[in-house]
Amino acid sequence: MVHKFPDDFVWGTATAAYQIEGAANEDGRGESIWDRFSHIPGNVWNNQNGDVACDHYHRYKEDVQILKEMGVKGYRFSISWPRVIPDGTGKINQKGVDFYNNLIDELLRQGIQPFVTLYHWDLPQALQDRGGWTNRDTTDYFAEYAQQMFKQYGDRVKHWITHNEPWCTSFLGHAIGVHAPGLKDFSAALLAAHNVLLSHGKAVEVFRQMGLDGKIGITLNLTPSYPASNSADDLQAATISDGFSNRWFLDPVFKGQYPDDMVKVFGTFAKIPEIQESDMKLISSNIDFLGINYYSRSLVKHNPDAQFGVETLKPEGQYTDMDWEVYPQGLYDLLLRIKKDYGDIDLYITENGAAFKDVVENDQIDDIDRLNYLKKHFEKAAEAIRDGVKLKGYFVWSLMDNFEWAFGYSKRFGLIYVDYETQRRLWKKSARWYKDVIANNSVD
Numbered sequence: 001m002v003h004k005f006p007d008d009f010v011w012g013t014a015t016a017a018y019q020i021e022g023a024a025n026e027d028g029r030g031e032s033i034w035d036r037f038s039h040i041p042g043n044v045w046n047n048q049n050g051d052v053a054c055d056h057y058h059r060y061k062e063d064v065q066i067l068k069e070m071g072v073k074g075y076r077f078s079i080s081w082p083r084v085i086p087d088g089t090g091k092i093n094q095k096g097v098d099f100y101n102n103l104i105d106e107l108l109r110q111g112i113q114p115f116v117t118l119y120h121w122d123l124p125q126a127l128q129d130r131g132g133w134t135n136r137d138t139t140d141y142f143a144e145y146a147q148q149m150f151k152q153y154g155d156r157v158k159h160w161i162t163h164n165e166p167w168c169t170s171f172l173g174h175a176i177g178v179h180a181p182g183l184k185d186f187s188a189a190l191l192a193a194h195n196v197l198l199s200h201g202k203a204v205e206v207f208r209q210m211g212l213d214g215k216i217g218i219t220l221n222l223t224p225s226y227p228a229s230n231s232a233d234d235l236q237a238a239t240i241s242d243g244f245s246n247r248w249f250l251d252p253v254f255k256g257q258y259p260d261d262m263v264k265v266f267g268t269f270a271k272i273p274e275i276q277e278s279d280m281k282l283i284s285s286n287i288d289f290l291g292i293n294y295y296s297r298s299l300v301k302h303n304p305d306a307q308f309g310v311e312t313l314k315p316e317g318q319y320t321d322m323d324w325e326v327y328p329q330g331l332y333d334l335l336l337r338i339k340k341d342y343g344d345i346d347l348y349i350t351e352n353g354a355a356f357k358d359v360v361e362n363d364q365i366d367d368i369d370r371l372n373y374l375k376k377h378f379e380k381a382a383e384a385i386r387d388g389v390k391l392k393g394y395f396v397w398s399l400m401d402n403f404e405w406a407f408g409y410s411k412r413f414g415l416i417y418v419d420y421e422t423q424r425r426l427w428k429k430s431a432r433w434y435k436d437v438i439a440n441n442s443v444d
């Protein structure tokens, strides 16, 4: 069966600054928390880091040429805050600003729409030294940074994403500790989450005040939670899992309040942040679209000995190299749920993709698992559009293999293979297939 997409559907790919740029100490770039974190032995697989990565800072024209040949309509990338404002506030680094000017101009020359993420986890270390996201002042520094970026690029960039995955910024970085800045303090994580959301609201307010022609949104990683049975305990476990993964961020952004049930759950063992009068109104400022990063689902059951009384199961089925279950139905269910529970807002899949082990033979990479993963998810996206969801675009994670955070370069998500020894880029089978999907605007 052929799954056709709307004529104006934005097919694209996504990346992030720290994962691809390299040039970590070049042209005035300041240190980020990921530079600091990745250079601490033990934090990243094989003690790898993003000092060089895919050397995109020097190779961006070649990479844009690949995007052009792939035929993408949009390209989602992030700006490295410390590259443009090395201390996080104050002085601008003109060479850093020029890099993104050149990238944006190159994309537009090739007829590709830039979708810009302001924050994809690489906080300037100078701000971390002042408390980072646990310091409410950082919300103002973020608004200052956003205003500068809107001023520099707002004439050409028409789609802005304030934050990538506040859940990861907060919980992976401040509670679990596997991401920068590597804290293990749940109360700090809740405070960071609040300040990240508040900074989102302040950036949206600045964007509106500047009267720019464009659209602004936020990207959330959302994981639909399914109960292992219809027992009251398992249903409650799925509700708590949904609250922790999804509603802690969806409710403030779209309803202007934290979910009561989760305030009670978190409040039993952590400090709920103090909320000032105007905070929730700012956080729930009207946005133009929601970016959704979908990778997999959670299947859960009640277990009184597990955190929050929720045990995550590992059902039979196919798993990616990240050990994430391949579950395309979860994308359909998630999209319909967002429309039902949070409103009929424009949606973009700002990330979906899979890591599988790639084998290079005679410069060919037959990544059929990744191709089939994408095919199944594209089909579910088409079904969601058929059933009334305003899905406007889809960005595959990722354009190219890159630095996969604590996993270093050991996990490959790219449509394009990167040989890190030579920096050669090689088209995988999935990339050639994706080019055809875009050309036909359909999945067969």
Ligand SMILES: OC[C@@H]1[C@@H](O)[C@H](O)[C@@H](O)c2nc(CNc3ccccc3)cn21
Binding pocket: 016, 019, 164, 165, 168, 221, 293, 295, 351, 397, 404, 405, 413
């Ligand atoms: O892991 C693949 C990508 C990563 O490279 C991106 O920078 C990031 O935006 C990203 N988010 C997810 C999904 N979120 C998630 C959250 C907790 C645990 C595992 C994945 C996957 N990915």
